[in-house]
Amino acid sequence: MELSGLAQLDPLIKAAILGVVEGATEFIPVSSTGHLIVVGDWLGFDGPGAKSFEIVIQLGAILAIVWIYRARLAKVLVTARRNPASQQLLWNLALAMLPAALVGLFTHEAIKRYLFNPDVVAVAFIAGGLIIIAIERWRPAMRIRGVDDIPPRTALGVGMAQVLSLVPGTSRSAATIMGGYCLGLSREAATEFSFFLAIPVMLAATGFELATNHRLLDASDAPVLVVGFLCAFLTALVVVRAFLRYVARNTFIPFAWYRIAFGVLLLLTYGSRFG
Secondary structure, three states: OOOOOHHHOOHHHHHHHHHHHHHHHOOOOOOHHHHHHHHHHHHOOOOHHHHHHHHHHHHHHHHHHHHHOHHHHHHHHHHOOOOHHHHHHHHHHHHHHHHHHHHHHHHHHHHHHHOOOHHHHHHHHHHHHHHHHHHHHHOOOOOEOOHHHOOHHHHHHHHHHHHHHHOOOOOHHHHHHHHHHHOOEOHHHHHHHHHHHHHHHHHHHHHHHHHHHHHHOOHHHHHHHHHHHHHHHHHHHHHHHHHHHHHOOOOOHHHHHHHHHHHHHHHHHHHHHHO
């Protein structure tokens, strides 16, 4: 569904809009994939080239996390052979990656074929919002204050929660943050672990997509790709830092209501498809 006028925008403006959408939504619990599907639909930005574009702007968002945590990540990699805390974090990330990697390996094509559409996104948005509200009302007991204190079984539990994010509109960040929160992590620890987990998960997903879709990339698309990449990177830098400050003092309830409102808007917009 193309909204009147939006489909006629210059490709560079479309790239900037989608880059901002990716950077703003990738690491907060509202689903970047869902937003890109819907906004891309509104802009008339679809087809094989759109998929390659999304891969590139996702890489921009990932690198924003790498930049923000560059000192800590460098320390972990440099001290991994001798520092138990660094070894534990790397082991926890590997455990947390495993469930979604295995499930995604066998369901990737089916998910792309049947679930990547605004209808599924709308339902997932609303369901995710209701689940976040339920978890916040439950108020799980906090047992783990920092990322370095996460035991392997809890990391694996976060990874199992991440499997839910294979459904477009669920949000990888929402699944991992709320999963960690339910398992006793503080809001800050759940959020930071979600960010760290995003790096290998998204790099692996991006590498897989580039390997299978690299032929769709063309040198003539470079300006559009660069604009989208930079917008995603810069927006993610701002949003992630603001989000970290926010979760230190606030609940996730506002994100839940946003999800529900956005999901209802999508149902109203695409409601004719349910007839």
